[in-house]
Amino acid sequence: MPGGLFGQTLVVDVADASAERLPVPEDVQRAYIGGAGLGAWLLHRLAPAGVDPLAPEAPLAFVFSPLVGTPLTTSAKFAVVAKSPLTGMLNDALASSHFAIAGKLTGNDAIVVRGACREPSVLLVDGDGPRMEPAGDLWGLSAQDAEQRLRDRLGPAWRVASIGPAGERQVAYATVSHDGRHAGRGGLGAVMGSKRLKAVAVRASTKVAPADPPGVLAAARELRARSFGPATAKYRELGTLANLLAFNAIATLPTRNFQEATFAEAPRLSAEDLADARGVARDSCASCSIGCEHIYRRADGRRTRVEYENVFALGPLCGVSDPDAVLEASARCDELGLDTISAGGTIAWAMECVERGLIDAPWLRFGDAGALLRALEEIGAREGLGELLALGSRAAAQVVGQGSEAFAPHVKGLELPGYEPRTLHAMALGLAVNARGADHNRSGAYEADLSGRLERLAGGDAHVAAAIETEDRAAIMDSLILCKFLRGVFEDPYPEWARLLGLVTGWDVDGAELAETARRIVLAKRAFNIREGWTRADDTLPERLLAESVEVGSGREGTLTKDLLDRMIDRYYQARGLDAEGLLQPGERVLFEDSDRGHLHALTD
């Protein structure tokens, strides 16, 4: 057995707590590593084709990785993986916390939940195996309150991943939360809610050693020292909210549902100003030396963790500039268990619908902080307009019709993050083709746009290469797992990552193998989506972004056209070895049709 791994996945049917151990052969582990990669393999194995994401038989996987539990900084992360109720496609969302360490040290590389409970329940997993407990008293609580109550009851050694009221009510973009962090995107909380599973609690009961403990320790010391350098200064000093004012200056801050790319009131929400006035603390995830979490004080004295995406989606995207309102909305999303990006995107779409007379809710206006908060409450409760908005912008636009689909801000159903595609053309491609949908964590192509290495307003071959490079790197970091905020400290990433993986597992893996692994993982996700009905038409951007321009400060226009995007997508498919329709070539296509081992080699044919 390689170091750092157990070679098995625990598969629990929560209807009766029956469990089986699914062996994960070493070649599978080496081919998919862990986290998002292993999650993709598990979904291929365990999700029935065409399964309803909210049906009992739909699997929900909590996936750990070889590096979890080592002293390597930022490695205490886990992936939650399922077919998304928001997109209908493969979704993996990562979170950082002690849940990752305790969950892995139950003796499993992953814990997969299937079935549905008859009543609200909690799944407990430790050395005694899985068992269920009723959770009627927790139902309706916020994830944080449920987590605290469970730990009070079970003891501090237990770590809890929970859903909030939004997950219970199967809001399509509900989160899974632990320790204030969220596996946020794609509605995995709704999958848990559909199983009437309020929480999963895990307790460490065993140990697993790396192959080379002194080597890992030395590497961890070195990586930790590098994590204090200038490549992570932004996260330490101001956190991700530092993006907001900078993005506004270069017209890449989506505003009022992507009607504009700058927000005149952005300075009111800037980290540069708010950090001094409201910053009260800085915090870290488990096993992290970066410390990117910045905690701000609200007017009522309560504290809220701020991130760029929260503030962007609940601020400029909805036209709201009152920092107290935006922080309160962000905190409320945390309590309800809502993905802030999808919540903000869906509400912004609804605000525009109201503006155009397509939805009869005159109270819901751009810039109205009270309306934003009311909308969040209605979504969390699935009452009033919230019943519609709980579907997400794509499905809600299909209900409303009347052309509102053209400005629903999503790709594959997942709402767009705070990166304006019309002024970031590499990112535009990354958002269009990514398996998860419009997401900045699976495609970090904005790095190339913001590097100066290419012309960000004129997409072409260089942008395609950048989109592939960042997508591949994300696939490896999400599978090892290491935090992407660490990405800047690696000068030659693949060999450096291979060395870390080799020290932990004992594998003689090198950079070239990891590069191939990255491609395999990206294609594995695509293959799952194809199985579930994906077509080339899904690799696109909202119609608005291909029809309307935005202006940058120099007066130049940021413009995307369908022709330009299609040309980049064609080149992306070619470079990925896909056919013209974005499908896997025959030698690769068969691979996931067989459920067992043979497919591993087909991917590298």
Added chain:
Amino acid sequence: MAQAAGIVLAGGRSSRMGTAKAALEWHGSTLLRRVVGVVDRAVDGPVVVVRAPGQELPALPDGIEVVEDAREGRGPLQGMAAGLAAVRDRAAVAYVSSTDVPLLHPSFIRRVLAALRDDVDVVLPHVGGFPHPLAAAYRVELVDAIERLIVEDRMRPAFLFDACRVERLDAASLLADPPLAALDPQLDSVLNLNEPADYQAARERPAPEVAVRRFGVLRRLSNGAPDPALIAAATLGEAAAATGLALDEHVVAALNGDQITRDPETPLVAGDTVAFLSADAGG
């Protein structure tokens, strides 16, 4: 097809200057690099540098094209013919510039190009008592007429102007454009350098005033410096130095909210705003 191309003639003999004008130092950059950068900002089509046969040029940014005069030393029409021929299928009009205009401002180019109506073939600024054919806009299709003049050995631009529709713009007409009036009120855009004394005098002028903004961590490190801060800088490198920043792997800049760059030779002009950002923006 783009509306406007840029053509920079670099092949002159520089006999009075005594040294190649294109390579003259300009605030840590070169004269040619500066003019090319300024022209590039004002046109939406290709920018072409025309050099003499075998002429060595200083470093140019990516994307700038270089073509050669068919013959050396025959005057501006020869170079214009080469430049216009290079862009004839890619732009309708072209702004043609000499190399020796370090105070050229993009708003001047925009003003001149904007005057090229459908019923006009050439827009010819007339400033300081002189026409400025190498600070002018031309319809690209004039290349045929120019080549005929070359064959006839009629090498003065005036022969071309006799044969086409010319819109002459005097200083008042040029300055009727509010952006130009605000940013280049003395029309220094047409100030060309012929002798070493011209160069020295121009070089001793203060650098243009630009606004500098710092974002994120960079602002935190600025010890309360005003935002924006007004500084004098002719290049991005000078602006970074004046701001106490190095354009290393952790810092990039956006000029007027547009393209991101780390090129320290990027020319700056009066009225510019430079935004310095952390290179790890995003995440």
